[in-house]
Amino acid sequence: MRRKSLMDRVRLMGRSAIDIVAVLGSSGIFLVHALLGRGGIGGGFQLLLRQLHSVGVMSLAIIVVSGVFIGMVLALQGFSILAKYGSEQAVGQMVALTLLRELGPVVTALLFAGRAGSALTAEIGNMKSTEQLSSLEMIGVDPLKYIVAPRLWAGFISLPVLALIFSVVGIWGGSWVAVDWLGVYEGSFWANMQNSVLFTDDVLNGVIKSVVFAFVVTWIAVFQGYDCEPTSEGISRATTKTVVYASLAVLGLDFIMTALMFGDF
Amino acid sequence: MSADNAYAVELKGVSFKRGARSIFNNVDISIPRGKVTGIMGPSGSGKTTLLRLMGAQLRPSAGEVWVNGQNLPKLSRSDLFDARKQMGVLFQSGALFTDLDVFENVAFPLRVHTKLPEDMIRDIVLLKLQAVGLRGAVDLMPDELSGGMKRRVALARAIALDPQILMYDEPFVGQDPIAMGVLVRLIRLLNDALGITSIVVSHDLAETASIADYLYVVGDGQVLGQGTPQELMESDNPRIRQFMTGDPDGPVPFHYPAPDYRDDLLGKR
Numbered sequence: 168m169r170r171k172s173l174m175d176r177v178r179l180m181g182r183s184a185i186d187i188v189a190v191l192g193s194s195g196i197f198l199v200h201a202l203l204g205r206g207g208i209g210g211g212f213q214l215l216l217r218q219l220h221s222v223g224v225m226s227l228a229i230i231v232v233s234g235v236f237i238g239m240v241l242a243l244q245g246f247s248i249l250a251k252y253g254s255e256q257a258v259g260q261m262v263a264l265t266l267l268r269e270l271g272p273v274v275t276a277l278l279f280a281g282r283a284g285s286a287l288t289a290e291i292g293n294m295k296s297t298e299q300l301s302s303l304e305m306i307g308v309d310p311l312k313y314i315v316a317p318r319l320w321a322g323f324i325s326l327p328v329l330a331l332i333f334s335v336v337g338i339w340g341g342s343w344v345a346v347d348w349l350g351v352y353e354g355s356f357w358a359n360m361q362n363s364v365l366f367t368d369d370v371l372n373g374v375i376k377s378v379v380f381a382f383v384v385t386w387i388a389v390f391q392g393y394d395c396e397p398t399s400e401g402i403s404r405a406t407t408k409t410v411v412y413a414s415l416a417v418l419g420l421d422f423i424m425t426a427l428m429f430g431d432f
Numbered sequence: 433m434s435a436d437n438a439y440a441v442e443l444k445g446v447s448f449k450r451g452a453r454s455i456f457n458n459v460d461i462s463i464p465r466g467k468v469t470g471i472m473g474p475s476g477s478g479k480t481t482l483l484r485l486m487g488a489q490l491r492p493s494a495g496e497v498w499v500n501g502q503n504l505p506k507l508s509r510s511d512l513f514d515a516r517k518q519m520g521v522l523f524q525s526g527a528l529f530t531d532l533d534v535f536e537n538v539a540f541p542l543r544v545h546t547k548l549p550e551d552m553i554r555d556i557v558l559l560k561l562q563a564v565g566l567r568g569a570v571d572l573m574p575d576e577l578s579g580g581m582k583r584r585v586a587l588a589r590a591i592a593l594d595p596q597i598l599m600y601d602e603p604f605v606g607q608d609p610i611a612m613g614v615l616v617r618l619i620r621l622l623n624d625a626l627g628i629t630s631i632v633v634s635h636d637l638a639e640t641a642s643i644a645d646y647l648y649v650v651g652d653g654q655v656l657g658q659g660t661p662q663e664l665m666e667s668d669n670p671r672i673r674q675f676m677t678g679d680p681d682g683p684v685p686f687h688y689p690a691p692d693y694r695d696d697l698l699g700k701r
Contacts, residue, residue, distance in 0.1 A: 302527035
């Protein structure tokens with residue numbers, strides 16, 4: 168293979184930068200058209216309900232099971248560390264704060280990207296490859312309104328709710344391990360938690376995080392589906408991109424938001 | 433507004449590029465109202481692209497696309513979707529909505545664009561399905577249909593709103609002789625019975641020539657010729673004659689450009 172000259176490399180870098188900006192621009196226009204453009208479709212509420220079921224309700228099982236296990240593991244690890252300092256009564260507080268501030272929103276968003284995000288991308292990509300999106304356009308129905316918008320709203324609504332459910336069942340799993348198994352006094356477990364968890368600082372900040380993650384993950388998923396090359400390879404690439412980009416975006420944004428919310432500067 | 437009402441669709445000086453590659457260069461096409469017009473050309477000549485330009489699913493890099501007196505590329509997004517209600521398209525794959533049964537597929541345009549009562553929607557859907565011979569398949573899902581049946585259901589859906597213009601993208605590809613004969617008759621029948629304008633994009637010469645009132649032959653990004661099927665059969669243009677007679681080699685080469693065959697085999701390349 169021919170070695171690339173320095174100018175070729177510079178040119179390629181420039182090309183990639185232009186491509187990235189172009190994708191950001193087109194995905195932004197896509198989002199604005201889908202959410203704000205005029206000409207909604209009759210029966211939009213039914214479409215939203217159907218998507219809430221497929222995106223939200225169908226993700227419930229993996230969220231609940233993961234939440235319980237992560238809560239249980241947190242309690243086990245927390246107990247073994249805190250017991251060294253004689254503070255095992257604080258395990259409830261540790262489990263709750265970890266889940267509400269960090270693991271609830273982050274792990275839910277990662278699981279959501281893998282379960283619902285990839286499904287959204289594959290579904291829309293398949294509709295594109297089978298000309299269903301073109302067909303909608305020619306029937307005079309905007310696919311951004313009929314296909315994309317209900318899925319976006321369903322993602323925006325589902326993920327924060329799923330993150331809260333994740334935290335709640337995680338705390339329950341933690342209490343089961345700490346109180347029922349390891350013998351931490353139940354009164355101190357819940358009382359310490361109630362005294363230390365603040366609604367605005369902890370619960371609300373966690374919800375804000377999950378709202379931001381919901382926006383980013385769902386946007387990436389539906390845009391990748393809509394923008395993919397309409398072939399089986401193209402759909403598979405788009406699905407992989409959804410999981411990779413969404414996961415990286417969630418982790419990066421989590422650091423930025425944690426620094427802003429809890430960084431004390 | 434376009435001056436000539438005799439034409440349902442007019443492409444004026446249309447050019448279209450994909451990246452740096454030019455697909456069409458300054459093309460003029462006029463589709464007469466109320467007639468069946470065939471657009472023919474070899475595979476890869478951009479026929480489907482032409483259909484997508486007429487439906488404004490693609491924007492030309494230059495030129496105007498007039499449909500029923502409206503220059504589609506200049507319309508706003510919502511006006512464009514309104515304008516498309518006058519058009520029906522039969523896609524190559526049928527493009528049925530896979531999560532809806534046959535009835536709901538045909539009812540779909542009626543449900544989203546009209547406020548008709550349910551019993552009237554049912555009557556219209558059954559009428560349209562009867563026209564394509566599939567009233568009995570009303571409860572089937574798309575994956576239970578054969579390729580030919582899918583296309584006929586898609587045709588019923590395309591005529592659900594009684595469009596003024598009906599476009600067919602390669603309607604005869606992959607059809608058995610019976611389904612092919614049915615489709616050929618249906619296209620002509622629908623055109624004459626409903627008084628619509630039909631545009632058939634195809635490379636199937638015999639079938640298209642048998643129903644078309646007027647033909648365009650496209651290739652190399654241009655209109656190579658136009659006229660009635662008879663006129664094109666008698667054309668002096670060697671490219672058109674090769675296409676109409678189906679000669680394997682001629683101005684349109686059989687072989688993709690390649691180095692010398694002998695040198696290639698002897699590894700001298």
